[in-house]
Amino acid sequence: MMYKVHTHIRSPNYEARYPDTTIDFLIMHYTACDLEASLKILTDPNARHRVSAHYLVDETGEVYALVDEEFRSWHAGKSAWRDLADMNSRSVGIEIVNPGQGPNYRPFPPLQMESVASLSKEIITRWRMAPHHVLGHSDIAPGRKVDPGPLFDWKWLAGHGVGVYPDIQKNQERQSREWKGQERKSEKEPLPLDKRKEKQLDIIRIQHLLARYGYTVPLSGILDPQTRAVIEAFQMHFWPESILEKFRLMGCRSVKETLESKSLYVDGGSRERQHPFSLSLEDEGILDGETSAGLIRRLESLIDSLDNQPCANL
Numbered sequence: 001m002m003y004k005v006h007t008h009i010r011s012p013n014y015e016a017r018y019p020d021t022t023i024d025f026l027i028m029h030y031t032a033c034d035l036e037a038s039l040k041i042l043t044d045p046n047a048r049h050r051v052s053a054h055y056l057v058d059e060t061g062e063v064y065a066l067v068d069e070e071f072r073s074w075h076a077g078k079s080a081w082r083d084l085a086d087m088n089s090r091s092v093g094i095e096i097v098n099p100g101q102g103p104n105y106r107p108f109p110p111l112q113m114e115s116v117a118s119l120s121k122e123i124i125t126r127w128r129m130a131p132h133h134v135l136g137h138s139d140i141a142p143g144r145k146v147d148p149g150p151l152f153d154w155k156w157l158a159g160h161g162v163g164v165y166p167d168i169q170k171n172q173e174r175q176s177r178e179w180k181g182q183e184r185k186s187e188k189e190p191l192p193l194d195k196r197k198e199k200q201l202d203i204i205r206i207q208h209l210l211a212r213y214g215y216t217v218p219l220s221g222i223l224d225p226q227t228r229a230v231i232e233a234f235q236m237h238f239w240p241e242s243i244l245e246k247f248r249l250m251g252c253r254s255v256k257e258t259l260e261s262k263s264l265y266v267d268g269g270s271r272e273r274q275h276p277f278s279l280s281l282e283d284e285g286i287l288d289g290e291t292s293a294g295l296i297r298r299l300e301s302l303i304d305s306l307d308n309q310p311c312a313n314l
């Protein structure tokens with residue numbers, strides 16, 4: 001074991017898992033406060049909403065084992081993936097100390113990520129979890145939760161054997177081969193579509209792909225609030241640079257600076273929903289072509305990797 005585990009602080013906030021539950025998901029969170037406050041919140045038996053997690057990982061990389069994995073800890077709340085609605089029952093939850101999205105949001109330090117990776121690998125092996133069952137809180141509760149956010153390095157984690165990340169290169173090569181095949185087959189050019197129609201088709205396609213991968217998204221054909229929230233959750237996990245790049249283009253030199261720029265906060269509503277990264281979609285609620293194409297490419301790559309798993313546990 002590469003990391004230090006503290007077992008002297010335990011959380012009373014847990015219960016028995018329901019009988020015959022499979023433990024097959026690993027859920028990542030950030031605490032949005034420092035170590036001391038995190039420990040207090042995750043172990044408080046008197047809170048109005050009692051919460052906990054199986055593990056807490058400090059920025060130093062030290063791990064606090066708060067609840068045994070055999071028990072159902074209370075970290076996910078109202079959440080869903082595919083047709084599974086009770087994620088607390090079938091998951092192990094890791095809380096990671098980080099100030100959270102807001103003025104002090106910052107990258108997760110290497111020591112902390114090393115511990116998250118080592119700890120995760122043990123959990124995944126122990127419960128034989130499928131790689132695509134390693135998810136963020138925002139993936140299973142889009143619109144309600146935004147943790148662990150776009151600075152959490154999912155790509156690095158996947159490179160270290162935890163979770164999956166889209167392989168754009170590989171997917172592009174396959175697609176270009178398919179397109180060439182299609183060109184040979186069709187003699188006529190397809191009719192040019194009216195722009196609006198084209199966008200609507202993109203939205204429908206994106207919704208279907210998101211749903212196929214596991215997200216809870218309506219197949220409405222419009223960019224309703226839930227669809228926007230799910231697209232945002234997807235971007236934070238699988239394409240964070242699409243969100244961060246827009247901030248750079250807006251003249252912000254760093255993420256920290258971007259987050260400190262007050263003008264990005266929209267007045268009214270809860271802070272959690274209207275965090276600054278919401279700006280990745282155009283104001284009118286229409287996806288731009290580049291974002292649509294990027295989303296589709298990444299989703300297809302992920303779904304490909306899912307289909308190619310010999311024993312994909314859907």
Ligand SMILES: [Zn+2]
Nearest residue numbers: 029030137147
């Ligand atoms: Zn969370």
